[in-house]
Amino acid sequence: NACFVYGTYFGVSLYRFSDGGNFLTNRRLTNGINGSDRSEFYIPVALNQLNTDQLFTATYRVYRTDNAKAASAADVHFKTISPDLTSGCTGPAPNGARACVISAIGIGGGTAVYTGSDDGLVYFSPNAMTSDNPTWIRLNQSNGVNDKNTLPRRPVASIAVDRSNYRVAYLAYNGYNAATSHQPGHVFKTTDAGSTWTDVSGNLPDNPVNSLTIDPSYPNTLYAATDVGPFVTYNGGATWSALGTGFPIVAVDQIDMDTYHRVLAAGTHGRGAWSLNDASPAAPALVISKVDAGVPVGPGSNLDYAITVRNIGNAGATGVTITDPVPANTSFVSAGESGVNNNGTVRWSGLSIASGGSATVHLRVRIDADLKNKFSTIVDDSFGATSAEGPSATGSPTVTPIAPPFALSLAPASQTDGAHVGQSVTDLVTITNLGFMTDTYTMSAAGGTFPVSFLDSTCTTAITTTPAVPAGASTSVCVKVDVPATATDSATSTATITATSTGSPKVSASGTDKTIAVAVDTLVVDDDAFADTAAHSIDVNSFYTAALTAKGKQFQLWDLAADKNLPLNYMKAFKHIVWFTGNSFPAPISLYETKLKAYLDGGGHLFLSGQDLLDGAAGTSAFVHDYLQTTRASPMRSPSAAPTKLFSSRSRWRNTGRRTSELT
Known part of the structure; x- marks a missing residue:
């Protein structure tokens, strides 16, 4: 949805447009973000292109929102999903960089996220897209001049991750080789999620690399924005060459590609924005992703998958074949869309996907009923797609946790409300079944001084136990609090609301409900x-x-x-x-x-x-x-708010080699 545009002023100042970027219609996004965090001058921002409701930003820690496109910017809420991912300094960084702050975020296919910092630290999380408390792993730790690890301890400027397979990623470094002579290089590649890295700087000039973009149609093609212009490699970094001709001698801060039209865009430091039309033959670009149904599963459960292949190239893909090995500790049940299981590998053949289109196929497997306790997950890996035109894609691991038979959550964890003395107030709590067995829940309240009772989700019928809730489903319960007529003004009552599993009474979840008595007008x-x-x-x-x-x-x-x-x-x-x-x-x-x-x-x-x-x-x-009966002909800006400068550049950028182009 091109109506949603995200940006920052300096410091922690994330904002969004929801109308495509009309004049002065941007709204700040502040909920959940600590504005006093130490941060880059321009904080990094990364949008999940496979789930555009998900947006990441970072200071010295990572924030994530899962509702970036909420109807109101005020409803967009960020969660802190990492500790300090820098060396922790509050002044200049140990490597001479500006500060110990996160300078780059990399996201691609699957559920993983990479970060890099000005002080040269690189972290990886395999589950930062899906977990509110994800695992973070320090990659290729470098401890100083005598450390011979692959990665240099210089500012990480950019991280490019394969759109299908998060195990494939590239790092771009600022600074110069002299600063880390024992660890030179400006571009590094991993194919195993950061366990090992290869220097693919090739013959790039010894200058800061500020941004990287992977070409999804040509897996060995990578574009780099440097302090001395844009560069490209067509062979995975063995050799690099200047990208096009006629580009000004100026630092390029960012480079990106519109894959549907094969147009490259470059943002410079002081010479505006430039675009380059790629004249190479039209080609598809496949992106493959896989998700489970999101329902808790356990031994004997059916596990449903959906595999989606998107074509983000500028040509149709024909003869598309999708393959997926049946995961370990499961057995094949069925495959939709004419999929065929052959010796444990399911295959869908003969698909055609237009440019901008997608195809989704479905697979059902059954988890072994005698699954051993040592297995906490089901991992589906090695799925992929190929096309008759050549472009292909391999996916990221899909990890499904094994749930307990009985588990639940109650939300919100706490809430506050109020009512006039002698009246009552009702609030809803939501109970979600996190176990793989259907369950019901007994409601109880303790600790409050005002009477509490429970009603169904319509707040009309008294209940003590919820209806049956299938695995992964939710039910709402209305909590009714009666404020006594004798209560004094501002008196409060805080009750603990508990839902207890009837399938396993030792399993429960609780939240607090605070009620304020009102006796004034x-x-x-x-x-x-x-x-x-x-x-x-x-x-x-x-x-x-x-x-x-x-x-x-x-x-x-x-x-x-x-x-x-x-x-x-x-x-x-x-x-x-x-x-x-x-x-x-x-x-x-x-x-x-x-x-x-x-x-x-x-x-x-x-x-x-x-x-x-x-x-x-x-x-x-x-x-x-x-309601205020005030009308303004056009938005006005408060004199206390900082102005925004908008500018553009129109120039010609022509490529004399394999690809020719013209600025538009």
């Missing part, structure tokens, strides 16, 4: 994000609370700096909300417009005050127009 919401900083030391909150106190108005206070999750039911318990944003920008209320709309629709009264409420595109939202 007014809520003050402190949304002044800069109030406590040295640059913005005015305590705006005191003006509002002092005025209310002087008039004898009792109120509760919610500080969004301390807790951004302001519950809607809690808001609705008040007749009046006084909401101030001070000098916060940009778009300080955008995160809460949906809740404010629901509050006002329910008859609530809102007093809203702030300096930059309509900063940027915030002044053009439907909520501002319909």
